[in-house]
Amino acid sequence: METLSNLESFVRSAESASFSAAARRLGLTPAAVSRNVAQLERNLGVRLFQRSTRGLTLTEAGQRFLHAVSGGLDSIQDAIAEVTAKAGQPAGVLKLSAAHRFGTDFLLPMMPAFVERYPAVLPDWYFDNRQVDLIRDGFDAAVGGGFDLPPGVVARELARLHIVAVATPHFMRGRKPPERPADLIDHEGVVMRSVSSGRIARRVLRNRGGETQACEQRAVIAVNDPDALVQSVLMHMGIGLMAMPHVLHHLESGELVRILPGWYDEPGAISLYFTSQKLMPAKTRAFVDFVTEQFRQQNLAQRFLSD
Template sequence: METFSSIECFVRSAEVGSFAEAARRLSLTPAAVGKSVAKLEARLGVRLFQRSTRSLTLTEAGQLFLGQVSASLTTIQNAVAHLANAEGQPAGTLKVSMGTVFGRLYIVPLLGEFLRRYPAINPDWHFDNRQVDLIGQGFDAAIGGGFELPQGVVARKLAPAHRVLVASTDYLKRHEAITEPDDLHHHDGILIRSPQTGRVRSWQLIGSSPQHCRPLMLKARMTMSDSDAACATAAQGLGIALVSMPFAVNYLEAGTLQRVLPDWYIDDGNISIYYAEHKLLPGKTRAFVDFIIEQFAQQGLAQRFSAV
């Protein structure tokens, strides 16, 4: 068991490049982690890390050893988590990342039912619009859209990630009619900055078919980092907003906003639930993934979020 603990300290230190950060994630002291790794090196008879006051880097032997033990360590930990259930029920801390407003609108309302089914699971939910390092930061799952799929991570589609143009009735009454994409050039745009890059992306509007595309020529009157804020701004009659459907749908259904060029939209991939790919997925993670997929299907969210 001591060797297993030392291997875990080694793997976590290698992942984050720091004894201090590994200690924080393992709820240990940096000295304990360093001592544990030193014992492992003595046992193996090789140096696994090159240490300095500012950095911690793997030696050639350390890189080789990490490749040999990392996957096995994860498999063992998942097997333990899978069996360590409360009276046969999934149990443990469930660390999940999701977008701030999306999570509040569509995931948090599901929490009560989830805990009624799985009372031994303790949610540890993080709300952030940026992509997280699912494996490196120790998340069990993440929900979002437009993320790159790192090696070792799988995605299950929940709904399409469509973006649409919306404006208030008052704005549309006060400005020139919009009958085709080229008309947007004369209107004030409320555009969204990417949370990853801070830049406004160039978009292609899709018409009656995926082959029928036109560049979005909307003048940037203002930029925001959140679609819900952009919807609220558009509702004041301040411009035409390009927003994600999950945030626009409540405004559209209430009549506060209406679609501009309703036959046109932007396809931004999918909203998915992400988790690490393992042969034996921890019970708590499997329960959460299956529950979210079930709830999206029962509530018809894929249909509500579709702009087609």
């Protein structure tokens, strides 16, 4: 009979294609995970992985074995996790990731209440505009949009993400407001350059009636950071197309005003990402439930919409 540690090492290594990533997830060393898998291969008499400098690839036998055992392993771990979660309170370091501005504006203010409710949990925040690999980088959870969902990672949608046109009242003073997205070409624009491709982001705006129209901006400055985009607009440099969470507080304070009200782009959702819904540490479950509760209480999903 195979040990649970051997089977778990195999399944998590298969999900992440890496002994190192599996080790971070299991709280073991990469050498220990590799030994467990090697012992399993010896006991079965088959090779489960092809190993190379680029990572792990399941053999045909490995694919069949993964399909056969992964469901049963999750059931066993689910039972263990349930007993363990009920035995004690959430505790430990909680490694978390979010984009800088969104995290500091909306998530960080939630933390005093979270820490008060769960004093044995230490939130360890990494505020960065890049998307992280939860399994490879050892994160318990992340909040953002557009993350890949490899095996073992799930997402819970928090809100839809709307992109809107904004400017300062000072910039718009004496100017004729654009009536349609195509009219943005007649005004100075602050534009965003994609971090991954290096190209200027192109937007197609829509309205509630379902009409769509591409918009072209006459750039006076281009940046590759959303915080810099907001700051440039606040300095009266032009009209910018920005995500509602980045400008919500400025709109509510009157520092910025909506341009083209009723028009927006919807590139996706803001979601909570975490690993293995069936085997979730109590600290992660507490965080997921708490943030979901806060989004509901603060009505953030509705406030992030364009109207």
